[in-house]
Amino acid sequence: MKKLIEGIKNFQQGPFPAKRLLFEQLAEGQNPLALFITCSDSRIDPNLLTDSEPGELFVLRNGGHIVPPYGAANGGEAATIEQAVKLLGIRDIIVCGHSHCAAMAARLAPESLAEYPAIRDWLRYAEDTRGIVPKDYGHVSQDVDDLTIAVESNVLLQLAQLRTHPSVAAAIERNELELHGWVYQFETGRVFAYDFARARFELADATIK
Numbered sequence: 001m002k003k004l005i006e007g008i009k010n011f012q013q014g015p016f017p018a019k020r021l022l023f024e025q026l027a028e029g030q031n032p033l034a035l036f037i038t039c040s041d042s043r044i045d046p047n048l049l050t051d052s053e054p055g056e057l058f059v060l061r062n063g064g065h066i067v068p069p070y071g072a073a074n075g076g077e078a079a080t081i082e083q084a085v086k087l088l089g090i091r092d093i094i095v096c097g098h099s100h101c102a103a104m105a106a107r108l109a110p111e112s113l114a115e116y117p118a119i120r121d122w123l124r125y126a127e128d129t130r131g132i133v134p135k136d137y138g139h140v141s142q143d144v145d146d147l148t149i150a151v152e153s154n155v156l157l158q159l160a161q162l163r164t165h166p167s168v169a170a171a172i173e174r175n176e177l178e179l180h181g182w183v184y185q186f187e188t189g190r191v192f193a194y195d196f197a198r199a200r201f202e203l204a205d206a207t208i209k
């Protein structure tokens with residue numbers, strides 16, 4: 001904890017005064033650019049990897065960046081999504097998986113979760129990805145490892161489950177919301193984005209239009 005407490009002091013003496021105006025403006029309200037749904041994994045920093053500022057990303061995080069189908073779970077996910085879409089009028093939602101995801105590795109080896117009933121129950125919402133999104137999943141070649149397949153297919157599954165939320169479905173229907181599937185490779189800094197037309201993940205900077 002000592003490092004974190006000292007970190008607060010450092011923040012108040014350096015980064016905060018440098019951005020005082022921004023923080024004062026944020027007291028008036030927020031108008032984030034996107035809802036960013038990602039894993040709790042400490043190696044992901046949404047603001048850092050998108051070079052964005054406080055106030056620009058509305059963030060939802062949990063182990064495995066899971067969005068249970070609407071009505072299936074009593075967690076805070078549905079409320080957070082509703083707040084983002086209906087209350088804040090966010091027009092883009094990014095579901096961002098990542099390399100070396102322990103949740104996805106556990107999904108591939110369910111026997112490793114015998115002593116972790118809460119994790120096992122939660123990962124039910126990330127099961128059977130191939131069965132649920134087969135038509136979106138024709139791009140995986142034989143040389144891709146199982147964990148990468150699990151990470152990519154889980155992003156697609158969570159996007160599908162996101163669409164079951166009424167606020168999301170209605171906003172998409174009105175052409176007021178776009179969904180994006182990303183995979184962040186933290187060891188290289190690269191981000192892959194799912195190209196829905198080509199049904200495959202491509203380097204995100206190549207898909208910017």
Ligand SMILES: [Zn+2]
Pocket residue numbers: 039040041063064065098100101102103104
């Ligand atoms: Zn993870």
